Every structure is written in C-alpha cells, then in structure tokens.
Amino acid sequence: MELLRNHSLRPYNTLNVDATARYFARIRHVDQIGQALAAAPEAERILVLGGGSNVVFRSDFSGLVLKNEIRGIRIVRSDDAHVWIESRGGEEWQDLVDFSLEHDLGGLENLTRIPGSVGAAPVQNIGAYGVEIKDLLESVEAVDIRSGQVRTFSNSECRFGYRDSIFKHELKGLFFVTGIVIRLARQPEYHIEYGDIRKKLEEYGDQPLSPRLLERAISEIRAVKLPDPRELGNCGSFFKNCIVTPDDFERLRTSYPALPFFREHTGQIKIPSAWLIEQCGWKGWRSGDAAVYPQHALILVNYGAADGEQIYDLSERIIASVRDTFGLVLEREAQII
Ligand SMILES: Cc1cc2nc3c(=O)[nH]c(=O)nc-3n(C[C@H](O)[C@H](O)[C@H](O)COP(=O)(O)OP(=O)(O)OC[C@H]3O[C@@H](n4cnc5c(N)ncnc54)[C@H](O)[C@@H]3O)c2cc1C
Missing domain, CATH: 3.30.465.10 (Uridine Diphospho-n-acetylenolpyruvylglucosamine Reductase; domain 3)
Incomplete structure (x- = not known):
C-alpha cells in the first residue's frame, strides 16, 4: 500500500472537477485500510471513494481518500x-x-x-x-x-x-x-413498465424477452438520454425527485394543473424534480463552464473548467428558485464533499 500526498482527484470524479487529496491510498485488500490509516495518523477525515460518479469535491480534501480497488x-x-x-x-x-x-x-x-x-x-x-x-x-x-x-x-x-x-x-x-x-x-421477473422500455422493445420485433434483450434496450435508452461522463463531466441526477403527501400534491396541483407525478406504493406522490427545475427556467442555463444539461434539467454538467464550488453554487440557486416557486425543497442526490 502506497500513501500518496497531495494527489489530484480529477481523474477520480466523473464531474471532472479539479481538487487534491492530502492523502490518497488505493485499497486492494481489506488489511490495507488499517495500513493506510496508520500511515496517515493526522488525517481527521476519511473518504471512501469508488468511481467518483456521485461526488462533488467543493474544495481540496484535507483528509485521507481510500480508493476502493478490492476485486472479485x-x-x-x-x-x-x-x-x-x-x-x-x-x-x-x-x-x-x-x-x-x-x-x-x-x-x-x-x-x-x-x-x-x-x-x-x-x-x-x-x-x-x-x-x-x-x-x-x-x-x-x-x-x-x-x-x-x-x-x-x-x-x-x-x-x-x-x-x-x-x-x-x-x-x-x-x-x-x-x-x-x-x-x-434463474426465471427472471421483468420490469418493462417504466419510461420508454416497451417502445424500445417493439423496435426489436418479436424477439423473445430475455435479460440480455432488456439490458440492450435500457442501454440504448440511457445512451440517448444521459451525457457520457467521458465526454461531458457530470454525476448523473444531481437532485432526488420530490416525495410529497397526497394532500400537499393536491394543493400544488390546484396552482399547477400540468404537474406530472407518479403514485408510490406507499401512497406518497413522487414529483419529477426535472420538471420543477425546467419550469423555473434552468434547463440549458450556463455560467462559465457550470451548466444545466440542455437535454435533461436534473443533470448538472461541467463543460471543462468549472470547479466544485461553481457546481455547488449552481445547485444552491436551483434549490432556492424551486423552493420560492413551488414551496418544495430539492434534496441533492450527489454527495457534497
Ligand atoms: C451518467 C450517470 C448516470 C447515473 N445514473 C444513475 C442511475 O440510473 N441510478 C442511480 O442510482 N445512480 C446513478 N448515477 C449515480 C452513480 O452512478 C451512483 O450513485 C453510483 O452508485 C456511485 O458509485 P461510485 O462508486 O462512483 O461512488 P462514489 O461517487 O465514489 O461515492 C459516492 C458516495 O458513496 C460513498 N462510498 C463509495 N464507495 C463506498 C464504499 N465502498 N463504502 C462506503 N462508502 C462508499 C462515498 O464516500 C460517497 O459518499 C449516475 C451517475 C452518472 C455519472
């Protein structure tokens, strides 16, 4: 186990923001967790990092990053x-x-x-x-x-x-x-009722449904809908969808009759946050290299040189405007570090 100092985290986060870790260790075996901690005793904060596809580094990380590389x-x-x-x-x-x-x-x-x-x-x-x-x-x-x-x-x-x-x-x-x-x-139960899955499957003609065919359909749908982090920095959906009570939903619907929703099995109502953000005029909005993806309002993107603080600021502004317009508080799905 090698302990690296002031190591760049840019290759390790899909938003592609620049930040450094004071200490950084690749963990390939469970024993190396303790070894890394012993090698950096002054590190007060520990961050376990996987693919970095759900994190926003607002600034340099002053602690120890444990990059998970335990395979099998x-x-x-x-x-x-x-x-x-x-x-x-x-x-x-x-x-x-x-x-x-x-x-x-x-x-x-x-x-x-x-x-x-x-x-x-x-x-x-x-x-x-x-x-x-x-x-x-x-x-x-x-x-x-x-x-x-x-x-x-x-x-x-x-x-x-x-x-x-x-x-x-x-x-x-x-x-x-x-x-x-x-x-x-061994005998899978298929879930094809969501989004455009059925429509996509129809394109394949009468091929029998199998896990592989469904996987292909979903891969193709995702490839069109979501930006590839290798081409455009992003961390997927930046915010969770909003979950509200049926009473709150009915109150909102009086003011916004077009409000889209899904009924959860719990009885709660899920409102797509992408719609709320779009209604507030953020879709495609850009300041410097921090932006809202023009094809999907839930995704914040880095066109190249945005830093984590700029992405975070943008998310704060979106939260404030959705709260002021709809009275709903968006929760971030991405982990702010
Ligand atoms: C283009 C794109 C599409 C996406 N689509 C989806 C989607 O459809 N559904 C969905 O749910 N998510 C989606 N995501 C979000 C992301 O892929 C998931 O949250 C994923 O599980 C993050 O994995 P990671 O290894 O990159 O986590 P990281 O970003 O490395 O870490 C995320 C958080 O988990 C913690 N963590 C990571 N590994 C460990 C560990 N071993 N032990 C303890 N804590 C740990 C970290 O400390 C951090 O707080 C998408 C992201 C992108 C970029």
Missing part, C-alpha cells in the same frame, strides 16, 4: 430457482451486471450502465427503471474504518429508502463497504 466476483451458492453472487466492493458495477448476464441470470438488467463501483451501490441504494439494488441484495459486508472489525449487514439492517441507506445516516463515513451478496433468479 463469484457465485457462492445456488438452488433450482436462484443463484447468489458475491462481488467485492471495488468491482465496477457494470462488470457485475455483465457477469450476471453471462450466466443467464435475471435481475440486474434494469440497473445496467450505472457508473461506479459495487461498494457504493448499497450506500445510495442505486435504482433505475423500476428496480433498486435493495430488491436483490442479500447482505453487505463492511469494515468499521476505525476499529477494523468486519460486519455483515442484512438487507433490513441497511434500512434502504429512495437513494438512501443507513450508510448515509447513522453510519455515514464510518464503514468501508468491502463486498455484497445478491440473489438473482
């Missing part, structure tokens, strides 16, 4: 109906999706092309097209960063919510997710 994907158990896969946290999420497809297993196809690492997936409870990691997750293995103790969290212990888990609350910054176990079905 394997089948650990199977029966007639299911297969259990263990993936170490430093694997690319997409490599796990590809592994499942190579083994003809269903479940992860809707979560294809989400950038980042496996270890970050339960932290954020990643989700797309009607599926969340919580629907498939059996357990999370994590190391208590300060004590070095390994702990296994069951699905319910992770207290998953919409882009939310215990790792963003009580245990925020305290655990390093070293691996997960997911349970996938």
Whole structure:
C-alpha cells in the first residue's frame, strides 16, 4: 500500500472537477485500510471513494481518500430457482451486471450502465427503471474504518429508502463497504413498465424477452438520454425527485394543473424534480463552464473548467428558485464533499 500526498482527484470524479487529496491510498485488500490509516495518523477525515460518479469535491480534501480497488466476483451458492453472487466492493458495477448476464441470470438488467463501483451501490441504494439494488441484495459486508472489525449487514439492517441507506445516516463515513451478496433468479421477473422500455422493445420485433434483450434496450435508452461522463463531466441526477403527501400534491396541483407525478406504493406522490427545475427556467442555463444539461434539467454538467464550488453554487440557486416557486425543497442526490 502506497500513501500518496497531495494527489489530484480529477481523474477520480466523473464531474471532472479539479481538487487534491492530502492523502490518497488505493485499497486492494481489506488489511490495507488499517495500513493506510496508520500511515496517515493526522488525517481527521476519511473518504471512501469508488468511481467518483456521485461526488462533488467543493474544495481540496484535507483528509485521507481510500480508493476502493478490492476485486472479485463469484457465485457462492445456488438452488433450482436462484443463484447468489458475491462481488467485492471495488468491482465496477457494470462488470457485475455483465457477469450476471453471462450466466443467464435475471435481475440486474434494469440497473445496467450505472457508473461506479459495487461498494457504493448499497450506500445510495442505486435504482433505475423500476428496480433498486435493495430488491436483490442479500447482505453487505463492511469494515468499521476505525476499529477494523468486519460486519455483515442484512438487507433490513441497511434500512434502504429512495437513494438512501443507513450508510448515509447513522453510519455515514464510518464503514468501508468491502463486498455484497445478491440473489438473482434463474426465471427472471421483468420490469418493462417504466419510461420508454416497451417502445424500445417493439423496435426489436418479436424477439423473445430475455435479460440480455432488456439490458440492450435500457442501454440504448440511457445512451440517448444521459451525457457520457467521458465526454461531458457530470454525476448523473444531481437532485432526488420530490416525495410529497397526497394532500400537499393536491394543493400544488390546484396552482399547477400540468404537474406530472407518479403514485408510490406507499401512497406518497413522487414529483419529477426535472420538471420543477425546467419550469423555473434552468434547463440549458450556463455560467462559465457550470451548466444545466440542455437535454435533461436534473443533470448538472461541467463543460471543462468549472470547479466544485461553481457546481455547488449552481445547485444552491436551483434549490432556492424551486423552493420560492413551488414551496418544495430539492434534496441533492450527489454527495457534497
Ligand atoms: C451518467 C450517470 C448516470 C447515473 N445514473 C444513475 C442511475 O440510473 N441510478 C442511480 O442510482 N445512480 C446513478 N448515477 C449515480 C452513480 O452512478 C451512483 O450513485 C453510483 O452508485 C456511485 O458509485 P461510485 O462508486 O462512483 O461512488 P462514489 O461517487 O465514489 O461515492 C459516492 C458516495 O458513496 C460513498 N462510498 C463509495 N464507495 C463506498 C464504499 N465502498 N463504502 C462506503 N462508502 C462508499 C462515498 O464516500 C460517497 O459518499 C449516475 C451517475 C452518472 C455519472
């Protein structure tokens, strides 16, 4: 384990903002977490970093960055109906999706092309097209960063919510997710009711539905909708959608009859934040290199030289204007560091 000092974080965040870490260590084995801490005893703040696709570095990071590079994907158990896969946290999420497809297993196809690492997936409870990691997750293995103790969290212990888990609350910054176990079905249940999936599948004619075909459809939809961070710095949806009570929703709808919404199974109403931001006139707005993506108002982009503070300021202005217009407070999905 090599401890790097004043290391640039630009290659390690998909927003492509410039910042440095006072200390930086690549973690390829669980034992190296303790070694890195011992090598940088004065580091008060610790940041576990995966693919950097959900972080905004507002300024240089004065602590120790632990870059998760613990690898390995394997089948650990199977029966007639299911297969259990263990993936170490430093694997690319997409490599796990590809592994499942190579083994003809269903479940992860809707979560294809989400950038980042496996270890970050339960932290954020990643989700797309009607599926969340919580629907498939059996357990999370994590190391208590300060004590070095390994702990296994069951699905319910992770207290998953919409882009939310215990790792963003009580245990925020305290655990390093070293691996997960997911349970996938041999006979998958398909989720094709979301967005343009059905329309896309129709383009393929009468090919039988399979995890691979659905994965292809979603990959193609995403490629058109979302900016590729290799070409344009971004961290995906910057804000969560708004969840409101039915009463609050009805009150808002009186003033805004065109307000789009989805009814959640909990009875709450989800309002697309992209619509709110667009109504406030932000879509395509640009100041210097910090901007709102012209094709999708939920995505903030860096055209090249924006720094984290400029992106953060833009997000503050958007939050203020949505609050003043609709009385709703947007919550950031991206983690501000
Ligand atoms: C183009 C684009 C599209 C996206 N689409 C989606 C989408 O459809 N659905 C979705 O849910 N998200 C989406 N995202 C957001 C992002 O891909 C996910 O949040 C992803 O899980 C982040 O993984 P990461 O490894 O890059 O995390 P990072 O950005 O490295 O870290 C994110 C947070 O998790 C913490 N963390 C990371 N790894 C660990 C670990 N091993 N242990 C403990 N804490 C850890 C970090 O400290 C940080 O607070 C998108 C992003 C982009 C750029």
